Amino acid sequence: MTELLPVLTETWDAPRSWRLSTYEKHGGYGGLKKALTMTPGDLVQAVKDSGLRGRGGAGFPAGMKWGFLPPDDGGPRYLVVNADESEPGTCKDIPLMMASPQHLIEGVIITSYAIGCNHAFIYVRGEVLHVYRRLLEAVAEARRVGYLGTDILGSGFDLEITVHAGAGAYICGEETALLDSLEGLRGQPRLKPPFPAVAGLYARPTVVNNVETVASVPGIVARGVDWFTGMGTEKSTGHGLFSLSGHVTRPGQYEAPLGITLRELLDQAGGMRGGKPLKFWTPGGSSTPLFTAEHLDTPLDYESVGAAGSMLGTRALQLFDDTVCVVRAVSRWTDFYAHESCGKCTPCREGTYWLKQILHRIEEGQGQDQDVDLLLDLCDNILGRSFCALGDGATSPITSSIQHFREEYQAHIDGRGCPFDPSASALFPYTPRTRTPDAAGRELAGADAGGH
Template identity: 70%
Template sequence: MPLTPVLTARFAEPRSWTLETYERLDGYRALRQALTMAPDEVVALVKDSGLRGRGGAGFPTGMKWSFIPQPKPGETPTGPAAMPKYLVVNADEGEPGTCKDVPLMMADPHSLVEGVIISAYAVRCSFAVIYVRGEAVHAHRRVVAAVQEAYAAGYLGTDVLGSGYDLELVVHAGAGAYICGEETALLDSLEGYRGQPRLKPPFPAVAGLYGGPTVINNVETLATVPYVIRGGADWFKTMGPEKSPGPKIYSLSGRVVRPGQYEAPMGTTMRELLEMAGGVRPGHELKFWTPGGSSTPYFTAEHLDVPLDFDSVAAAGSMLGTTALMVFDETDSIVEATLRFTEFYAHESCGKCTPCREGTYWLVQILERLVHGNGRAADLDLLTDTCDNILGRSFCALGDGATSCIASSLKYFKDDYVALLPPEEQARLGRSLRLEPVGAAAS
């Protein structure tokens, strides 16, 4: 059954990134419609649609907007309600394997700009920032050009479309730190400080950018908002499961015939996405894959029919994350892949908290010892113990993400680790530590 594209509908159009193409294909109609509604009505519509954040956590978007303190009618605002409100777009796409936001900004940047304007209007914000990853030079240029076109057409600036609403939108390029994908580290970077996570609470909705109430949303989330406004909550819920509705861009990479971005409703299975991508490369079999990037626990062939939505993936023992589906076959070493991911996290750790700074360093040392055939029998337990000392003890999710691939690889493929040990260390382990096949253990 062919799928009708929503988020990627304009991608194949000639010069799809221009305002002319965007307006010709219903661009900025949703903004005009939103400006006829009260801000609270826009928030309620997005909340009713069930749209959840596409940046990884899956938090309900409308609910996040409703957390922004607003002045009460007839009362003089005080505290956070009296402060300027801010909207920040997290376009710092740095999760290994993730490639959904950059193509969207390249092919259809005006959908993001329109989503930003509608969202800012909904939370009564007059200043917004799009924080783009520094290495994404071409995407940054496309977004800057789209913002300039929007200003010239009256969609940004003073008195947007004669509505009396004012909005200034700035595009900022980061310096390429993975940690700045964490929302509070991103805020510190925007303010000119070194990007490091803040201790929460207070949360950004109360004390965010410059200490004011701040909404932080992902690119794909905001690019979805115009479709919610135009189509309505009921239409949006026709795609995907009840608790995770809407369209989604899935990034498939690795050992597939046609890697790339595939749009499908939330809840589509990996088996269905592999069919769209031509399957695993000929002559090979799927060994393991990531449902949401390197910071999510691995899945295996037994998980091919798990619906790829937030709740179903969590129930199966992983996280949907950024829907970065990296596919590995039987020729790939899971230990070497895990080492590569762990090296990334050790390099990108901001160093603020000891468990992540020290723990990721030692995880790399242990994995390198194993990969080079110099491991010890005790290293398998040492890996688990080190992960336990990082998990839940770091300022942000980087530490937790660094342990995900290690813990899940030991869960499903411990024999692969054992096979890398010298013969005398394998003998020392003894039969009691050998894993049964995954299928037998599960039954």
């Protein structure tokens, strides 16, 4: 059985874990001191050799992204940390920044040194004011002891970090929309190319990385490439945070090597709440195709999850037992995507609106026989045609839920209502596997599906 592996979470239960002194007592900033004895090129190569992949969803190799920067032309280049965590079900970066912000700060300094950046930005979701304040204090602590500012630790390297609070838009999790927002513009995705590595923040070469990606860098430098590649799988190396939420006995953050299975994580989390059967779950947040109990033993690495028909994404594992109406859960997610569409492109702006209307009428007992096929047709017209990945992500829970639970959609249409609703008609051709849920069960499904 794969064991949990606390690396980023190692100090979370220490007294005043967020303080610099606590971080240093556990070996913090050892990676920075070692990094400053290396050349920037050697650091980039070390991250490439480690196989560290972006932990924000797409899983693109971090070292390769750094290597895309053009040769130094004497002008500024930037590091931007994407801390705008807002995918429904995703809750790993915010607790990391709350419990151990210095992991991120040290990672920012090392990464900036590696790419030749003298001004880095951390773009934090505006709603999490407590995290914003904690990061400001963490930056101030690091500056007071000489880890930031001019001539860091006598190396001749200068760096300033700006912590920026966004205005609360899901679309700003897309890297180019984040850059526009950081520049004071409306947060909407940019046309690519040019990519941020060539023309990013203020039209200068820019690296945009997720919080967990950057926070993983100090461990690679301090403990070595072999230590990191000794975890995970051949193509999905290292450790990662797995966020378990929903109908699980002990929800929370579980740090483990990539390649662990949900069955193993559930064993660590005490199993499904109340011993009820698992009905469906998301492997990487609500914008990834749904899995069912048949996928309990799928290794949670990029290749295995992809081969099984979904995406590892942000490793936001939302678990739903068989008291949950899948149509209702998907409808709530679709409400979110329709609301958060920036409106720049027609497929996403119009498509998510109509997906929302059709799902509402199916759930409310007004569905028509052709509605399921209409949903699939709409998804087909959005997928691959929207300006950014928001439109694609909005279709994933719909198409996958129809693939696995088409009979449940049909039951809503044939029975003129939800088969999980106690007041529903007795004409349903669909029989839930367990008792009808109470209002609290339905509200929980909606909260998991539609919250930030």
